[in-house]
Amino acid sequence: MRHLAVFVFLFYLLVGVLGAEESFKTVVKTVNGYGTTEKEAINDALIEAIKQVYGVNLEGVSSVSVSHSEVYSTGKYNYSEKSELERTIKERFKGFVQNYQVLDIKREKDGTVKATVRAYVKVYVTPGFSPDTRRKMAIYPFEVEETNLLFPKEKLSQLFTQALITYMTHTRKFTILDRTDKAYFYRELAEVTGVSAHPRELAKLGKRLGADYLLVGKVVSLTKEEKTEGSKELGWYTQKQVLKFAVTYKVIAFATGQVKYSNELTGEVEVKRINYPNLIKAFEEIAQRIEKDVLFAIYPPKVIWVEGNTVYVNYGNKSLSVGDKFTVYKKGKRLRDPYSGEFLEYTQEKIGVLKITETFPKYSIGEVIEGRAEVGAILRPYREKTSSNGGSQNAQSNVEVLPGGGVKLPWDK
The missing domain is CATH 3.40.50 (Rossmann fold)
Structure with a gap:
């Protein structure tokens, strides 16, 4: 029983560690560095690897500390550094070098030391959708x-x-x-x-x-x-x-x-x-x-699926309520201003009226009570509502949908 308890503990510990690592990925870079000494050349190479991965400016940083991992080496060159990241790196370097491998070190004709290093840089990946x-x-x-x-x-x-x-x-x-x-x-x-x-x-x-x-x-x-x-x-x-x-x-x-x-x-x-x-x-x-x-x-809301008179809409119960009525419009041709060439709007054809009957967190269901509906159709409030400044609250939209569910507004280039 005691062994089973130990096994369960180690299992959950391993799962926790693996779960923590899921938000990180390792990027491998093979780079060259230069300096007056071998150590300076290696540090310069590590800084170059960081710059390539993160695109950050590391001017003025003279050394890079390596965290918790051994430094691999080849040939007759053996280096091992294990220390905390220096303050300058904390401020300028958004991550850390997990480990690195010295592939080659040689002295140039002008006396400069050249180090070829394979660096393993840890990168954080934002959870969920980008x-x-x-x-x-x-x-x-x-x-x-x-x-x-x-x-x-x-x-x-x-x-x-x-x-x-x-x-x-x-x-x-x-x-x-x-x-x-x-x-x-x-x-x-x-x-x-x-x-x-x-x-x-x-x-x-x-x-x-x-x-x-x-x-x-x-x-x-x-x-x-x-x-x-x-x-x-x-x-x-x-x-x-x-x-x-x-x-x-x-x-x-x-x-x-x-x-x-x-x-x-x-x-x-x-x-x-x-x-x-x-x-x-x-x-x-x-x-x-x-x-x-x-x-x-x-x-404006859009029709995402139609089954007979049942219509699925891409807005949930935070935006729509049971009983809301909408006019259904079919999108047509693109219209442009003949002088400026600016995209004005799509032509729209009224094809029906629907009423929201059910709402859920991420979508709603409606019933066609007049005409018809089709996938991709635009919904606008059934009765025109005028805001206090005289403008329409359901103005027409010329919005482009982005991959992942986002939206590109009309004024975006």
Whole structure:
């Protein structure tokens, strides 16, 4: 029994080690290095290997430490170095040399030593789908400007922004970057770069993503009001509490600073009592409206499968609700501006109307109630909804779908 327990322990230990290694891969590089001594030449070769793998600038770094692995050697040249990565490498080298093999060392005519080295460089692989398959959007905190709620504005801002992050993430059309609390990131960074961290963890550095687009905005007003329905004079009436809100937001292209989409959303949400759980629910409802406005403006829902009158749609229950009705449009020919040559839109033919009957986390099911539907057809809200600034919330879209489920916006080159 004791042997069985030891075996089980070793098995799970091995599985844990193998699982930890799954996020890393080894890149092999054969490179040449030069120096006045053999050691300098080998260090120069290792630096060159790192530069080729990571494309980083290592000027000024005179040596590279090798972590936890023996140094292989051939011929009469034997070298062995086992030490922690130096501070300069921690700052400039986003990973580490697992081990290396000296293939040849010779002295050139000018007296310079040339070392040919095969280096094994550990590289961190981001888990899951590559973030490069989707456009990256950073969501910054939405500050609350005016409110009559007896809660700190900072807390209200935090709850509202988190609701928006949740709904934008569930669209699966963007890689969402959280910019709300950098303190956690820097705390983890301190752990990874600390003296007690495994050198392998340094390979995770240098992977932090920059945004293609910024979603920024403000909660201009958030006020609690009491509403009376019915007639007090006649003796039948009810009172309820509502949250009235006004939110402004815009999508900005980070590289150019151009405002690509902007809108203001106003309305009210009914709440039973003003407390944190009910505020979270109210903020989720507002966030869902913003998410629909932004996403439907640039990337309307599409039909992904049809079985008779049953239609499958590529948006889930964070974006669609049971009972939502959509007009179904078939995409036609490309239209271009004759003067600028700019792509304007596809022609669209109305072919039917559908109603959402079921929703799931990643997709929804609808029923054709008029006409027909086909795979690839675009869905737009059945009734035209006009935003407070007079613009349409379901403007037509000329979006190109990227491999992996992402989206290339109309203004992307």
